[in-house]
Amino acid sequence: MLELLIVLGILPLVIGAIAVVTISSFHNQAITSSRFATSHDAQITAAYFVRDVQSAITVTSQTGVSTCSSDGSSTQLLGLSWTNAQGQAVRVSYGLSIGTNPTFLVRRSCVDSAKPITTNVSVELFNGLSTPTVSNSCGGPTSCAVSGAQTIASVTVNCGDGTTTCANSGPVTTYAAGGSPGIKSIVLFVHEGQSKFQYTLVASPRNQNSAAGATPPGSTGPPLVLLGSGSAVLKCSGSGKGPVTVYGAAAVNSSSPGSIVLNGNDMLQASEVYTQSTAPVSPASAYTGPYVVGPKISDPYAGLPDPSTAGLTTYGSGGLNGPGIYTSIVSVTSTTTMASGTYIFEKGIKISGTTKLTGSGVFIFIGVPNSSAAQNAGFQLIGTAVANLSPMTTGPYAGVLIFEARTNIGTLQIAGLGSTSTYGGAIYAPDATVDTSGNGGVATGSIVSNSMSCGGNGGASIGGPFPQVTFPVAGQSYTTNGSNPGSWAGQNPCSPNQAICGTAVDLSGVVTTIQMSLQSGSKCWDGTLPSGKASFSASCPKYITVSSSGTSWYQAWSQTYLGKGTYTLTIQAIDNAGFSRTTTISFTIS
Amino acid sequence: MPRAPRSDDGDTLIEVMIALLVISVTTAALMTGLATSIGASATHRNLATLDTVVRSYAETIKADVQLQAAPLYQDCAWITTTNVGGIPTAQYNTKSGGVVTTTPLTFTPPAGYSVQLDFLHYWNSTTYSFNGDSSTTCMSAAGDQSGIQLFQITATSPTRSHESLQFVVRVPT
Numbered sequence: 232m233l234e235l236l237i238v239l240g241i242l243p244l245v246i247g248a249i250a251v252v253t254i255s256s257f258h259n260q261a262i263t264s265s266r267f268a269t270s271h272d273a274q275i276t277a278a279y280f281v282r283d284v285q286s287a288i289t290v291t292s293q294t295g296v297s298t299c300s301s302d303g304s305s306t307q308l309l310g311l312s313w314t315n316a317q318g319q320a321v322r323v324s325y326g327l328s329i330g331t332n333p334t335f336l337v338r339r340s341c342v343d344s345a346k347p348i349t350t351n352v353s354v355e356l357f358n359g360l361s362t363p364t365v366s367n368s369c370g371g372p373t374s375c376a377v378s379g380a381q382t383i384a385s386v387t388v389n390c391g392d393g394t395t396t397c398a399n400s401g402p403v404t405t406y407a408a409g410g411s412p413g414i415k416s417i418v419l420f421v422h423e424g425q426s427k428f429q430y431t432l433v434a435s436p437r438n439q440n441s442a443a444g445a446t447p448p449g450s451t452g453p454p455l456v457l458l459g460s461g462s463a464v465l466k467c468s469g470s471g472k473g474p475v476t477v478y479g480a481a482a483v484n485s486s487s488p489g490s491i492v493l494n495g496n497d498m499l500q501a502s503e504v505y506t507q508s509t510a511p512v513s514p515a516s517a518y519t520g521p522y523v524v525g526p527k528i529s530d531p532y533a534g535l536p537d538p539s540t541a542g543l544t545t546y547g548s549g550g551l552n553g554p555g556i557y558t559s560i561v562s563v564t565s566t567t568t569m570a571s572g573t574y575i576f577e578k579g580i581k582i583s584g585t586t587k588l589t590g591s592g593v594f595i596f597i598g599v600p601n602s603s604a605a606q607n608a609g610f611q612l613i614g615t616a617v618a619n620l621s622p623m624t625t626g627p628y629a630g631v632l633i634f635e636a637r638t639n640i641g642t643l644q645i646a647g648l649g650s651t652s653t654y655g656g657a658i659y660a661p662d663a664t665v666d667t668s669g670n671g672g673v674a675t676g677s678i679v680s681n682s683m684s685c686g687g688n689g690g691a692s693i694g695g696p697f698p699q700v701t702f703p704v705a706g707q708s709y710t711t712n713g714s715n716p717g718s719w720a721g722q723n724p725c726s727p728n729q730a731i732c733g734t735a736v737d738l739s740g741v742v743t744t745i746q747m748s749l750q751s752g753s754k755c756w757d758g759t760l761p762s763g764k765a766s767f768s769a770s771c772p773k774y775i776t777v778s779s780s781g782t783s784w785y786q787a788w789s790q791t792y793l794g795k796g797t798y799t800l801t802i803q804a805i806d807n808a809g810f811s812r813t814t815t816i817s818f819t820i821s
Numbered sequence: 822m823p824r825a826p827r828s829d830d831g832d833t834l835i836e837v838m839i840a841l842l843v844i845s846v847t848t849a850a851l852m853t854g855l856a857t858s859i860g861a862s863a864t865h866r867n868l869a870t871l872d873t874v875v876r877s878y879a880e881t882i883k884a885d886v887q888l889q890a891a892p893l894y895q896d897c898a899w900i901t902t903t904n905v906g907g908i909p910t911a912q913y914n915t916k917s918g919g920v921v922t923t924t925p926l927t928f929t930p931p932a933g934y935s936v937q938l939d940f941l942h943y944w945n946s947t948t949y950s951f952n953g954d955s956s957t958t959c960m961s962a963a964g965d966q967s968g969i970q971l972f973q974i975t976a977t978s979p980t981r982s983h984e985s986l987q988f989v990v991r992v993p994t
Contacts (some may be wrong), residue, residue: 237834241841248848252855259859266862270869277873281880389884416884430870431931433877434883 237644240409244536259429265355269428272336272353276421277432279338279352283323284417284434287311289534292373292388293627294365296539297601298324298402299341306365308374309386309417319343320661322638325352325419327365327376333357334669336376336384336421344603344638350602351806353421356383360424367399374399378424387418387421401627402534405436435783448632448657448677449810453480454530454694458661462487466499466684473672477501478697478736478810483511484527497686524774531680532659537600537636538573538628551580560608563616569593571623575600579608579641585649591807593620595627597643597660598636609641609663615649616802621658621740624809630676632808635660642666643680646673646687655695655740655808667691674738676810692738698745698802700733700786701725705816711790715785719790719820731777732785735804742804745784747772750799765792774803791818858918869976870931875976875984878936881928886913886990898970900941911938933979944969 251491251571291298291310299322306327315321319342320487328335328351357363360378369375372385373395390397391413397403398414407413407544414436416501422429434700448454455477457464464485467475475481475493479502483490486507493499499518505525512518544555551563554572563582571592577599582588596604611631612618622632633653635643640662646652646669654675658665665680667673685691702725703709709719716722725732731749734741748771749756755773757766784802805811832840886898903914905925913924930936942951951971970990977983 237837245841245844245848248852249844251846252851256851256855258857263858263862266866270862270866273869273873277876281876416880428866429931430873431877433871433880433884435880435887435926437883 236406236719241290241704249382250465265426266428268355269423269426272355272423273421273428276352276419278661279350280325280419280432281434283311283325283338285437286313286321287323287405287414287436288313288529289404290388290398290414290417290436291402291534291536291627291662292367292386292396292398293401293539294367294374296401296536297326297339298322298534299339299347300534306376307386308365308376308384309404309419310534310536311667314529314533315342320530320701322534327357327363332364333360337644346603353384353423355423355426356421358423358425367396369393372418372420381422381424382420383422383424385420387420389415389418391415397415400625401629402536424718448479448531449588449681449695449808450812453482453528454478454677455481455501455532455683456528456679457481457483457485457490457682458530458679460485460487462489463492464682465491465493465499466682467493467495467686468684469668469686470495471668471670471685471687471689472496473670473685473688474498474500475667475685476690476692476694478692478694480505480523481693482528483507489513491518495663495686500797508588512610522806530632530679531560532634532657535631535659538558538575538594538596538629538634540575540600543573543575569620571624573628576610577608577684579610580615581611581613582618582647583611583614584616585614587617588612588618589619589620592623594623594631595620595632595633596636597641598639600636602636604638606636606639607641608636608639610635610643610645611670612645612647612652614647615648615671616647617649618645618652618654620654622808624807630656630809631659632676633658633660635663637661639663640681644669646689646691647671651689653739655806656810676739676806676808692794694812695739695743695808696735696737696804696806696812697734698735698804698812698814700731700800700802700814700816702730702732702817703800703818705818708819708821709790710821711793725785727787729787729789731800732783733802734782735779735784735802737804737806739809740806740810742779742782744776744803745779746803746805747774747786747799748772748774748803749780750801760787761792764794772801790820864980864982867980867982868984871934871976871978871982871984874934874936875932875974875986878930878974879972879986879988880927880977882911882913882926882938882974883988883990885924885926885969898941898943900938902938908939913941930976934976936974936976939973939975939985940971943972944971 236625269671285760289312293732297307307324309325312322322341324339324641328337334357334743335351336356338350338352363376363378365376372387375382375385388398391407403411405414416435419432481501482505485650488508488510491512503521503523505523544650546557553570556575558577561580562579564584566587575596598608642664644666646667649671651672657677660680662681664682665678665811666684668686670688674692712718714721720729723729735745750771753766753768754767755771757769758775775783799817803813898915911926930992945952973987975985
């Protein structure tokens with residue numbers, strides 16, 4: 232009896248304890264698991280995100296496209312790109328998973344044209360929440376993923392100019408150049424849906440200086456960049472006498488001797504040949520300018536994503552209609568004006584006969600976007616056909632006229648047999664050859680391609696606006712003593728007399744703006760024309776638009792404006808493709 | 822075959838007590854395990870958060886130092902501390918042409934967490950080591966040179982656990 236009573240007294244205590252343990256186990260198991268999972272999310276995201284941002288050379292927070300994806304998704308929060316040590320283009324996109332329940336925060340990584348690799352960096356983020364939406368309208372952050380009324384993940388891009396929207400329209404460089412204010416830091420904020428666990432990650436790009444990345448050719452980068460390896464990446468054949476003229480540097484990444492072969496009567500003219508080889512030009516007499524040997528130039532458009540097909544009309548067989556996706560090869564046989572917009576020619580385009588193809592604000596993509604399959608779609612300008620095209624000046628493809636898919640080896644035959652064809656902006660074909668050998672000649676703002684062929688009588692001119700200063704002459708010293716020999720007025724050939732003057736040539740487009748900045752010491756001329764001495768009170772550069780007519784320009788001036796000292800004059804010309812180039816000289820007043 | 826009759830003998834008190842003891846020990850072990858699991862998950866979260874804090878603070882410093890107005894980067898920098906909104910905040914100081922430029926390394930950690938900048942040293946190419954003297958006189962020592970600066974930061978969590986990180990900021994060229 233006693234035993235029974237003892238057991239009855241103790242057993243409830245034990246059972247109660249076991250019950251408490253069991254209930255607590257079930258209750259805490261989920262919480263504990265979630266806590267571990269969210270912590271792992273934070274660690275995994277931190278490991279990837281910080282290193283990706285550190286590596287980035289271009290950044291985009293545009294949400295309607297994907298920097299690395301073939302699924303056509305528009306769930307991107309942040310796109311990054313750079314060139315790795317092997318010279319491969321790396322593109323990384325942070326966005327949301329497609330078609331999973333719950334939605335994950337994923338990192339998509341593309342190396343060259345290989346299939347994207349998707350990593351789930353945060354699996355708990357949207358657990359138990361409705362399908363989120365991504366946008367740039369976030370009330371503070373640059374881009375965000377919102378579920379219901381709750382912001383679950385957001386990215387804030389802190390630009391060098393203090394804004395947070397500099398990358399909303401497309402890729403910008405992490406260093407200040409070519410219209411990009413540079414990127415100071417990128418902040419990723421995550422607020423896990425169910426557990427309410429939140430964390431913030433700050434990361435800053437390392438390539439803060441333009442020396443770390445290749446500058447696009449629109450301003451200071453070389454107008455001609457040949458990315459291919461092996462011999463004869465630039466090869467002129469036949470008996471044509473048209474020279475290849477580069478208004479700037481011709482950069483050749485091949486390290487093979489004879490990477491530039493100029494047969495017959497062809498010549499190469501460039502401000503310099505930037506090369507990996509000590510004997511790149513064959514025969515050596517075909518180029519008499521300077522050589523600069525340095526490391527390979529990275530693909531300046533490595534971070535440029537393939538265009539989004541969203542919202543574009545699809546056309547099957549037939550002619551050229553308007554902006555859209557053309558799934559069959561397009562043949563243009565009559566004079567046509569292309570409306571501004573994006574054209575995707577998946578199988579290429581052929582312009583023949585006496586056709587004249589014109590258009591401004593045009594972006595042409597050759598091949599299937601985001602396809603990892605080998606392609607062979609080209610651009611053929613044959614017969615006496617002529618093209619006069621200029622690119623968009625805003626948006627992610629500003630300054631890029633033709634972009635051939637990275638897996639596409641189709642030749643871009645851009646010169647016909649008739650008149651000179653002009654292509655404003657850049658022609659970008661990283662895996663293909665650009666052929667300029669037609670006798671009609673060709674002028675383009677820039678060529679960035681695997682290789683280039685030439686040899687026609689018409690020649691090829693590459694480079695955007697090319698400003699030059701006629702007066703004052705670089706390195707000269709002038710007095711301000713009336714019209715005596717050696718004085719500013721006595722030496723001045725400009726009209727009106729005593730003006731600062733020069734020329735600005737742009738064979739591939741139209742020069743729209745010419746500006747000058749005149750520096751004395753650390754300050755620049757403020758733009759006012761005084762009765763006495765010019766005021767050098769503005770921060771530099773202080774660009775003042777000058778008068779221009781045709782290819783000539785001038786700024787009315789008087790020698791009395793300048794005191795004794797050394798001055799630096801910078802002329803900047805901008806064309807209708809948005810390409811700009813500067814020329815700087817120095818002179819002295821004694 | 823007839824089954825053997827069941828014994829009517831019950832368990833003895835000692836047997837019951839042993840059984841209860843075993844059950845109690847097992848239950849206690851389970852509870853301890855559960856408590857450990859909960860504690861471990863909390864610690865793990867703390868450490869994960871601490872890791873994000875220390876990484877973010879390091880990145881903030883690198884961004885601030887490399888993106889100073891002009892010039893981008895200065896030799897012989899030194900650190901001081903000031904109060905920003907009542908929070909002790911490290912400052913990066915440089916001197917050029919007799920003018921001192923002070924850049925607050927502003928960083929707001931999550932509630933309960935704190936950060937501090939422990940030291941800033943610079944490279945000496947004569948001794949091939951980081952100079953321990955973080956002062957404005959760095960160029961007075963032979964071999965002191967520009968280009969590489971060593972920072973150490975420490976982040977502390979609400980549970981007083983802390984994580985330190987050393988990193989180098991170099992001339993951004």
